[in-house]
Amino acid sequence: MSIFRFPLLVWMGIGTLIISLGIRQSFGIFMMPISTHFDTGREFFSLAIALQNLLFGLFQPFVGMAADRWGARKVIWTGAVAYGLGLYLTSIALEPSWLYLTLGGLVGLGLSATSYVIVLGAVARVVPAEHTAKAFGLTTAAGSFGMFAVIPGAQYMLSDFDWQTAMQVFAMLCGLILAFSCFMKVNPTGNKAADTDDNQTLREALKEAFNHRGYWLIHLGFFVCGFHVMFIATHLPSYLADKGLPAATAAMALAYVGIFNIFGSYFWGVMGDKFNKRYVMSALYFTRTLVIAAFVLFPITTETAALFGGAIGFCWLGTVPLTSGLVRQIFGARYMSTLYGLVFLTHQVGSFIGAWFGGRIYDYYGSYDPIWWATVVMAFLAALIHIPIDDRPVVRQLATA
Template structure:
């Protein structure tokens, strides 16, 4: 990156504050919604499976919006996309208490809130960060941005629980919606698009169209394996975010343990995300991903065998927190390493679609499993098997930068 481009960029600390802060607010609101599942069920009487369907659709829609949001951000700028996304998150969250049907909950939770969080989500934020920071600092920068989402979960979960106790679940949701609007100023800092001055390497070659970039990526076995592994990540984290309060209740523990468990996941994921952001510049990213998935599988196995107490629940949350979203920096790093920053938001958005297909199944099957058996044992077994599969899937990935595709100049 030359000196002229460096001078044109906003300060690194401001970029990280804007991106991490936005992710903290949108992710914190989304990841705290599992705390309201029981209250929504009591207020509507729809049943756990029907309400889980709305949350599951939200997981899927959050992923499906990201490649399209990424395409728009790559062309017209991240700032406008982020403004629309934040407004939709706030609107959808505020409308949840007024929805008394499955279709209404799908619209508020699944379409508005989740769609807005997808527009103001990792694909746009990671791409904006990658574009605005020097290449040698991208690994740590993406780790810090990812940690922002975890910090949001750490802060929002106890706030949501406290507001619910003090003023009721409806007021708590509407308060979270108002807090989310604090992310709007960040859009100005992160404005701009990938047609701005770029770095060297793949981005220095004449830019591919989104269709050409997608075609090239989908033809690459390493990219497909990356998508498959991220599917497993989505299954794990969406199940935990939505059903961990239910797991706590099924273990006979007080409701506040569910809120603190989610907060502990968020707190320890800050450690995991920042550490992973530091590690990706020192070790092979595919090996780090295999290690994360293997750790998850072993942690779930230990939890299944251990007696269920408050201490065990919080230790389990801490271990899962370290690995919770620490998959994002190496996954985003591999996409950037393969294809450069030019279509980063689009290509990472497609990886996020795979993640959220897994999230859809994790949330929906979690509700179905509990209604069928009165416990989550089958989900834990599925978690272990999928973690083992993901750990193995990343090993064949060829971790080297792909040669930039030279496009013919127009006549």
């Protein structure tokens, strides 16, 4: 199937992810101006972002269940309202503690209802199973394009205006998500082409997944991904500033993460359609291991920061089409939003720890080095974890085919 023949819902999902995840990935460049404005240490902002990611994950299974029952459109509409409100209230916050409710709680809820789990769950219902990894890869790449497009704009607003103005502009962009959601109508109970067993209940689906060892290995791998992504997105700007590099270097590095992930997400998704997804996932994590280790070992310059952004970007969110593709391949599309939502919860627990511990370790040791090396070890272990996963469709699916 050509990408140009994907249904309209896929393209509306892409538009949603460009805005939702583009804004989310820019929060790292707000750490220093917001910390300076409220006269707090880095751990304060780190904890607000960590709370956002934890709630992003905690809301995800419930939001996924709502999408499986009532459809993606209503869920995305609700999420866009929460997202925009959280950003606007952050911009007018008078006390730093407000950010735990606004940037943490409301934005966390908004992200949960407007990002991968909901969009990919809807896509899985309208795209044939043999093309899901490719479709997931293209859709995942949209979040990276948003990162490439939004971060330079955010840096411009921080330079020429202030962080409050940037947050208010972001809040207005959430209105576009509302518009996109109007075109994302899909039957919440699925369709015969996508589902292998319409009679399976949610309780049965959960029991089936919880008794599958591979499902828990997928959880562990995605935990590592969350740890990596939010540690780097949140703390890379400050790490580069500590090395004496200008703020523009951090914005450039994160923008490179975004643009190279556009190609990387689609590439890993296509590889997941052509080859065994668990081996492709192992290859991705081995690549991350080498990239992060090289970044820590070599001198930090503007050039190496750009190279790191491009290299880590290539394997940044390639885990999403592969992980979601494994869940779809093993358990089917019927309850994918719920089952992948639970996996994504584990991802966000990793995000919480990565974002928070980054600031905690820096404030305690005055250095990011310990946590950089921890990311190297975790990447290597994640590469090994995926090899023993049994990725065959469950017996129920074979029996009802």
